[in-house]
Amino acid sequence: MQQALIDQFSETVRTAAEVGRPLHIRGGSSKSFYGYPPSEQSQILDISTYQGIIDYEPTELIITARAGTRLSDIESLLHQHNQMLAFEPPYFADTATIGGCVAAGLSGPRRASAGAVRDFVLGVRIIDGSGRDLHFGGQVMKNVAGYDVSRLMVGAMGTLGILLEVSLKVLPLPAVEQTISLKMNEMEAIEYMNRWAGKPLPISATSYVNEQLHMRLSGAESAVRAAHKQLGGEIYPAGDTLWKSIREHTYDFFKPPIPLWRLSVKPTSPPISFPQTKQLIEWNGALRWLSCQEVPAVDSIRQAAIKAGGHATLFQGYSSTAPVFQPLSPALAGIHRRLKQQFDPAGILNPGRLYPEF
Structure with missing residues (x-):
């Protein structure tokens, strides 16, 4: 069959x-x-x-x-x-x-x-x-x-x-998972995520939005407990729901479905912002989601991504006037x-x- x-x-x-x-x-x-x-x-x-x-x-x-x-x-x-x-x-x-x-x-x-x-x-x-x-x-x-x-x-x-x-x-599957929450501004969050990402800690996910940094710890119970003690912050009880909603784009940040840009950049890149946009950061600063009430100039977004050492994708909200993926260099276009x-x-x-x- x-x-x-x-x-x-x-x-x-x-x-x-x-x-x-x-x-x-x-x-x-x-x-x-x-x-x-x-x-x-x-x-x-x-x-x-x-x-x-x-x-x-x-x-x-x-x-x-x-x-x-x-x-x-x-x-x-x-x-x-x-x-x-x-x-x-x-x-x-x-x-x-x-x-x-x-x-x-x-x-x-x-x-x-x-x-x-x-x-x-x-x-x-x-x-x-x-x-x-x-x-x-x-x-x-x-x-x-x-x-x-x-x-x-x-x-x-x-x-x-x-x-x-x-x-x-x-x-x-990890034996234990726990999510902690810390309040800070965007620049502090980027520095904080990168500082701890280089340490031998069981950090399995990070997100930052609305001045709130969430970090998921995964591993043995003793390792998770020790990491929480080092990192500080309050235990976030609805961790499983939070990470699923971010993964599936059902989190409030992604509503309503308006133009959504996905910027893959160097984790240490400083904040990237545009008028009339909201931002959610993942992957220790390497992934920046921009939700745009009004579509900014495409070139300005892509130039900002390049300056930050990465590229930008129009993830949702296709427009015939905006290329979805970062245009290829002649060399890469030849390979494709x-x-x-x-x-x-x-x-x-x-x-x-x-x-x-x-």
């Missing part, structure tokens, strides 16, 4: 490549707002029916699942064995799938301490733009020399291949073009989803 689905997907891709018809690859549609919208001429290729856990070895800390498998099913299974997806992926909808999670490449509050999505991808199975069924990587942390194609698929938004299966490294040519020579897989020219 599952192989029949793969054969069907491959045939759809081959036919589309022959006639030059673009394909809009769709799973749970939980992140359809992210990136550029698909072409109106695109044919939908729904892979959500290709689902199920293929292999799970709790003792080996590895899980392999089909791309259409819901994230909720995977995390439910992992929690039964006191394990987790350490990069804490956002869902944004109950329909979120593991394929969409990897294709979007988004990580949650734990990313600064545990790592990003691509740090946990061990192997993938994909269909390329010629309809070929390809396997890359495997189920060990390092098993082949050369290019790591598996991790190349992370954040590619389906432009290089249709994800069929993913193998991921998982980690044990060559990769697209190798994996999708007919240019039919989610064309324009990342950049209009690819």
Whole structure:
């Protein structure tokens, strides 16, 4: 049954490549707002029916699942064995799938301490733009020399291949988690987060908004208790709810849904502010969310991000006048073009989803 689905997907891709018809690859549609919208001429290729856990070895800390498998099913299974997806992926909808999670490449509050999505991808199975069924990587942390194609698929938004299966490294759940809260201004919070991030403390998440710094501590009870004593602050009783609401953008800061910029910068960068904007900081200062009542000049936001050693993404609130992702340098654009040519020579897989020219 599952192989029949793969054969069907491959045939759809081959036919589309022959006639030059673009394909809009769709799973749970939980992140359809992210990136550029698909072409109106695109044919939908729904892979959500290709689902199920293929292999799970709790003792080996590895899980392999089909791309259409819901994230909720995977995390439910992992929690039964006191394990987790350490990069804490956002869902944004109950329909979120593991394929969409990897294709979007988004990580949650734990990313600064545990790592990003691509740090946990061990192997993938994909269909390329010629309809070929390809396997890359495997189920060990390092098993082949050369290019790591598996991790190349992370954040590619389906432009290089249709994800069929993913193998991921998982980690044990922490024994204890506790959230503390401290009141301070933005500059103090940035300095505070960076000062303690360099210490051997079990800090697993940070957020700063409305002059309130929250820090999550995760680990052995004795380590969490000792860290709280060093850091100070008051215990925040609704910690689990807080971090889930930040991960899923249901926190008050993200309401109502207005233009939202995501700035990835050096953690030590000083405050970045614009008129009529609110800001929420994560990842020890490396991730700055700007919620804009009025859309500031796009160039000014991007220049501010570059000055802070990073880049800016229009995460939500797509506008035809504002590029979603930071424009590529000529060198990087050349690399993207060559990769697209190798994996999708007919240019039919989610064309324009990342950049209009690819």
